[in-house]
């Protein structure tokens with residue numbers, strides 16, 4: 001029998017805690033051996049709960065673990081991913097790969113130099129049953145012409161900052177639409193309107209992002225970070241011979257008290273719990289046979305580059321998206 005992977009989790013906040021619990025309790029083939037968080041008290045409580053040990057440093061965790069989950073704040077992802085590449089540890093890095101295109105490109109270059117794919121990116125929507133069904137359904141409706149996306153948060157998780165809306169939140173849409181369409185973007189435009197009532201001065205919310213693709217499709221994304229009523233993600237593909245609508249991902253409709261409806265989750269965990277678990281299981285299964293799973297570091301670079309092009313497009317009309325050549329490692 002193969003021995004369980006000894007995993008180290010860096011960052012034990014919202015998503016690091018959820019991943020560590022899921023790895024410890026739901027995912028087969030793995031144990032959470034090590035935790036590290038700059039705030040030791042957060043990691044201590046979780047370590048007690050799931051029977052993991054506290055690492056004294058990120059370096060110690062990386063050296064002691066078979067594989068690593070990076071769930072620290074965005075700005076730390078590139079340097080921690082580099083540490084994992086130096087130590088040749090399979091790594092599931094939360095999105096984004098990096099806040100800036102340059103940092104993301106440096107991680108890709110380091111992986112290309114290594115000559116081996118070790119990084120999987122936490123774009124868990126690729127494992128969500130709704131998005132998987134959309135992708136599988138495309139041949140039944142013809143050639144995609146337009147994709148409508150809705151991404152609404154109850155409130156901005158890290159404070160409302162317009163650039164962060166694009167590089168941290170809408171980055172999910174930048175990834176999932178090119179995965180759905182198997183296509184690349186050629187331009188991006190950001191349209192802004194009257195700010196919502198909870199938008200701080202100087203920030204923009206909601207936003208409409210409009211992308212064109214090499215294949216000629218239009219991708220439209222409404223991002224509304226302070227929507228207040230709940231967390232909701234929708235996607236509809238309009239194609240040459242029909243449409244596919246993922247709806248809002250809720251599966252149960254309740255009729256009671258003379259009302260019909262369903263709950264709206266407050267957080268992403270409520271909507272994508274299953275996707276996170278499937279992503280972790282796929283990553284552990286792939287790691288055990290020396291592979292990566294889901295999105296690659298290259299996909300992380302393309303998403304970050306696209307999101308930063310959108311930041312540059314605010315107030316500037318359409319901006320072209322030009323990708324570097326895709327290294328053979330990611331063919």
Ligand SMILES: NC(=O)c1ccc[n+]([C@@H]2O[C@H](COP(=O)([O-])OP(=O)(O)OC[C@H]3O[C@@H](n4cnc5c(N)ncnc54)[C@H](O)[C@@H]3O)[C@@H](O)[C@H]2O)c1
Pocket residue numbers: 010011012013014015016036037038039042058071072073074076094095096122123124157168268
């Ligand atoms: N895939 C998804 O849908 C999804 C959802 C939520 C968050 N995320 C990503 O996960 C990351 C973490 O988000 P979060 O919501 O859990 O944030 P969070 O603030 O709840 O947690 C981050 C944790 O990192 C710790 N930390 C700070 N500096 C550190 C360091 N030097 N080394 C190790 N840990 C350090 C903090 O103390 C905190 O506990 C972000 O990059 C975010 O974009 C992804």
